[in-house]
Amino acid sequence: MTRLAPIVALALLVSACATAALDDGPDVTPGEQPPPASVEADFWMITDAAEARIRDSGRRVMDPAINAYVRRVVCAIAGPYCGDIRVYIIRVPDFNASMMPNGAMQVWTGLLLRARNEAEFAYVIGHEIGHYLRRHTLKRMVDLRTKTDALVFVQLAIGAAGGSPLAGNLVQLLAMASLSAYSRDQERESDAVGFRLLVDAGYDPYQAAPIWRRLIVEARAADEDQRSIFFASHPAPEERAETLERLAEEIRAEGDAFEARYLEAILPLRAGLFRDELRSRRFDRLQVVLDHHFEAAAKLGELHYIQGELYRLRGGDGDEALAIAAYRRALNLDGAPPETHRDLGLMLMRKQQSGEALGHLRAYLAATPEAEDRAMVRSYMARLE
Amino acid sequence: MARAVRRRKTRVGMVLAIGLLVGACAQTIAFNKSAEFTPSSPSPRILLMPADIELSELSAAGIAFPKAEWTTAAIDNVGTAIEGFMASRNATLIAYQAPPAASPEAYLQNQIIKLHGAVGNAVLAHKFGPANALPTMADKFDYTLGEGVRALAGDRAIAEYALFVYLRDSYASGERAAVMIFGLLLGVAVPGGLQIGFASLVDLESGDIVWFNRLVNPTGDLRTPDPARKTIENLLADFPL
């Protein structure tokens, strides 16, 4: 045991020096490039490679209109940093936005579906810019190295086999939430930065807190293991919502939420985004998100169709009747897609209400004569006739 | 007391045996599409695809932290080494120029490059070691990218072959070296850095992979020119042109 002490002490000393160098560093300045042979340069290289993979990935949303809108909002909130940021919209039905140290920003479509207006969306972006400005990711990396380095000596000392030979790569370790969460201090810093950016850009300061409160409601509705990935890296949402509410009270500034403008940008994509959520079959969470959209009451026919789909896919006791009712309601309102007729028709077919089923399938084909499943639908109709 | 010492010796023995398996020297295994490979021209032109290289430092815990400065140096050194090697074989190297991003050419060529990645994965998964062997590929090496590969050479068919090189190398940090020594004292072998790579030569007419070589090396240093040249000589051993 006595032989261990000097080596462990030495290791901890070496690691401690590395951390101190970054903790009190200045914020990122616009147009900044990392000095060569620095830890920042190393992370730019890793994130440049990661960015290239994201740029090419099959999950990237390429639609020009939504990309233009998101870029406009990012630039509005980022101010002088606008030119350093490249935004990628990724099709994942989860609330998340993140920035890499090299300026590459990811926005997941789950965030687009959960923000109620442009100010809420801008605040989340501003919060991530806060992490970027204060170099929090870099600090997490260094912290990760320090923690795991200390661990291996302990492991060897207590005789655990091999330390961690061929231990994983960085990416695998980053996935371990406990080692990769932002600290509470870092979260407070980013909230403060995000809030200041929101106010400076002329948005309503009261729009910072509500989205966190809604996420908390959604998380409570979900099972423990279905929580949003965002919470793994961003702890303590309740505390932060309270802080943001208090900041809004204190600042007494006026600003806009731009709800109509945001809805206009999102509506063309909304059905597809809800389809992604349905596909993941996390019905409790999805109901919470759907309910918020019902409150905003835009294109209700589409929302009632999604509600019908939720019941159909959930398929619990009584869900069949609920689905049929939801489809019927959708058909009486604005914006129900043609698939409403098809899915209602198929449900009625299953219940052997043939006449009505036929009517709806016919209506589906009349509305979309080039439907990809028209051959199949015609064969259902032939069986019903 | 005596029993504890014996146990430690056994662990060292086992670990040393595994170490020997990994190889105290560089190991390469090469595959050729056919035994009688004849180059399509006496001085073939080879399209050199951007080498996929990353050098990392091993932390004490054995995590590989990529390092930009080392990687830049390695890309330089490997480029020089490949140029020297090809010059000695009378082959002309042409650097691959990616078409403008978001152009249809870029999309097509990226798909071919990604396909090469998937094919490379399949070769590495199934041709190296009996654990994962495919009976359908037992006695042959028949991997291709298909004729779509011609998109890489462009309208003017600027080369007959394309060369892809992939290298990953890691180097023990000071802390890792301390762990390795510390481990030795306890009779546990803690590995240092490992150099892993492959090279593949693709026929730009048929898309066939005419030659594929994999390298595993526990020594070697790509950060300086001479050792990098040795690694490339190993990697390109049995190069058919």
Add this chain to the structure above:
Amino acid sequence: MIMRGLGMVVILALLGGCAPYDLVTLERRDLGGFSVEPQIEWSSLENGGIEIWTVHGTGLEAVYFADGIADGEPLFEQRFGESDKPLPRFRSPMNANEAMEFVVDTLAISGAGEIRTSALRPAEFGAHAGFRFDLGYRDASGLEGRGLALGAVIDGRLYLLLYLAAAEHYFAAYGGPVERMIDSLETP
């Protein structure tokens, strides 16, 4: 590019051991609820209740056979993708639209992106009425893939033949044998 698990590949190769792949020869092959003539030789593997045939490796081309998925069961027993999302479960009875949705949603959770289905149409599945559809997708690296499916719900269970391959070269290269295999399909 690739090679996330490269280190493990090296170690696995060195450890050796028994090979999981068998050779499928040309004679008619019983897959449980149905049988086919393979048309060419394949390497076969069983994983999670699914039989998988390939020539070069499943990242390039593969035929998946599902034999009698029952009510409440997922398509595969194991997940290859994100493990925090529940896999869709087969519900008996399902019509062809729902069966296609079940397959597609399973693929999406397993990591396929941008899945586009087309031409859902009735088809023979041996002596039974079944369905076929085509699909396109992109894998995690962005490589385009294409596929086709033939399936049927028989006595409340789903039977499926699913062919997935890289869009560039491989899908067309093995499309012929797969179509002939489909023509040869028989049910008892």
